[in-house]
Amino acid sequence: MAASFRALIVDKTEEGFVREIRELTREDLPPGELLIRVRYSSVNYKDGLAGQPNGRVVTAYPLVPGIDLAGEVAESSDARFPAGSEVLVTGYGLGVSHSGGYAAYARVPADWAIRLPAGLTPREAMACGTAGFTAALSVARLEAAGLAPEHGPVLVTGATGGVGSFAVAMLAQLGYRVAAGTGKAAEHAFLRELGAAEVVPREELAPPEKPLPLGLPRWAAAVDPVGGPALARTLATVRYGGAVAVSGLAGGTELPATVLPFILRGVSLLGIDSVQCPMEERQAIWQRLAGDLKPRRLEAMIGEIPLEDVPEAMDAILQGRMRGRLVVRL
Missing domain, CATH: 3.90.180.10 (Medium-chain alcohol dehydrogenases, catalytic domain)
Structure with a gap:
């Protein structure tokens, strides 16, 4: 040294x-x-x-x-x-x-x-890093909650960011139909290269001035690293029995939602914490990041x-x- x-x-x-x-x-x-x-x-x-x-x-x-x-x-x-x-x-x-x-x-x-883990170089491990680990943890928790590809489309908000882009790539290669939410029109091609089946403009996901407690059920599940009012909109449009894995606060810490998605549609809100995640689960997620959740691209x-x-x-x-x-x- x-x-x-x-x-x-x-x-x-x-x-x-x-x-x-x-x-x-x-x-x-x-x-x-x-x-x-x-x-x-x-x-x-x-x-x-x-x-x-x-x-x-x-x-x-x-x-x-x-x-x-x-x-x-x-x-x-x-x-x-x-x-x-x-x-x-x-x-x-x-x-x-x-x-x-x-x-x-x-x-x-x-x-x-x-x-x-075998299958990852130090550079690849940090290409995944905390963001990739968080995305993989989100996917694993949604799977544990019962999500399967045949259940329907999965929304990923903030899709061009670290957590979002990894979630898009992971879900797509697992066979899910992925809807990538973004406010960046120039990045649509990038998201489709990662495997997104559709790209949803941010305006379509933003809550209206007077948001409805429930919207049309659209998503089987969602990965949300953004939080804030858009999370409330996402919860209101998840299908019966679906779940949302939330891990971020780039959109704010307030959640202007009602209990209706939870008590009328049985929607689950899954909190994703990468900081104090138990070691046994942490090791299992990193093994998957070296295996089936390692993005091909x-x-x-x-x-x-x-x-x-x-x-x-x-x-x-x-x-x-x-x-x-x-x-x-x-």
Whole structure:
């Protein structure tokens, strides 16, 4: 290990907010049983929030953001992960309360780590990253709730984003008819390449000025990484016995809905949490991400940037200017 290494730091002091690349040493890293040589991280919506002075996700400064990482164990005091093991880490406090993936080295608790599944390279693991994991968890929870391809079309909102684009690709290759919701007219071809059978303009999904408690039943289920008023509209248009897996808040935290979809159509609202997801379920989802849920067109969904470009990417993802996934090469 070199005497020092580069990392992106966010810091908030009396002088103001700082977001810059600095040289760190191993003494700057938090405690943990594993010292990991980071190969790749990625850019997620929460990373974008971490890069803002008012993002409200970082709990302690200074901090290395980056809520996921993949690489090799450089040093270990846990027999489960000897030096040289390829591992990935997502969730827990990584990148919000515990320094994360935007550094050449990271130190983490061994209980947070997963051995890299066969079938995924470190780059592919971070192409999936937290967004792909969240999408896969959403699909698995919908399946557990009884969803099957013959039940009808599945809506994916925010379909050009990280979670949305992965959900479109995963559902399509599992045999579902996918309706991709987006406000980006220029991305219709991209969504169809991922497997969307139809593209639904955002205006069609937006609630009217005086939203009806129930609309025409249209979707067998939905994956919603957006939240807000559009989620209420989605719930009102899900068919009897369907379910909506919700994982995001880009559209806001308020849910101006009624109980009618739940008590008249038996609709289920499934909360998707990728941060504290139990390890057994986490490992099972990553095995599927290396198998049946690994998008066949994964490479077409990936952009790659160096550490220097992360600050701009943090701003872009909050402004809705990203599609697919950006991996960060460390």
